[in-house]
Amino acid sequence: MDLPTLEAMFSDIREKTDWDIDGPMLWGYFFTDSSPEQLMVLKGTLEQQGYSFVDLFVPELDEGQDKYYFLHVERVESHTVLSLHERNQHFYALASDHGIGTYDGMDVGPAPALNA
Template sequence: MSAPKPRQEKTITLEMLQKMFQNIFEKTDWNMAGDMLWGYFFTNNEPAALEKARDLLVAQGYRYVNIYQLDEEDPNAPRPWWLHVEKEETHTPASLDARNDELYLFAYEQSLDSYDGMDIGPIPEQDE
């Protein structure tokens, strides 16, 4: 049995999130007081662990988007697999910091290589 992976160092700080929110307020007309579409990303060197993580996250209310690999210009560069899930949520910098803490811990508990962060956008309008 292999040793568990070390816990990932937190790389997304509350200060970074505060700056991100300020930038969104200054450069968009998004209503950050309401639900937005938040995407969350995880990496691993093989997809099976991400498939298990996907199932656990879907059970927690996240929506599965994709498991994929990026094309690398350098053929010798590592090509991790990525899991993308999303959730419609309202966040402040503090609540997003808490969500990130949960997802860092989740990645650690699932022995994933990393929780790689989030993206945000407006919720797409449904065609009626």
């Protein structure tokens, strides 16, 4: 994902939501591969880096489409366009270093409320 796309994403969130996109948000990150075992190795690495495991799942597939898996991890953190771009570059390299098919990108939502 290039910088102009991320800039547009941040702008869109500012215009269409009441989220504080500049503050702590719940960022989810996705990796795909045909091997759930490879993704579980990556899961361990990501957990050591402070990410929480959410799910390992097979998406809905079209008939005849080869089976593959998604690894979903998340962490509450703050990002700017540039810091998110850097995080994405890190994850592309991490996927490559671990022999993972792809780093598939991220999603974002409000951070969960803390119970005081």
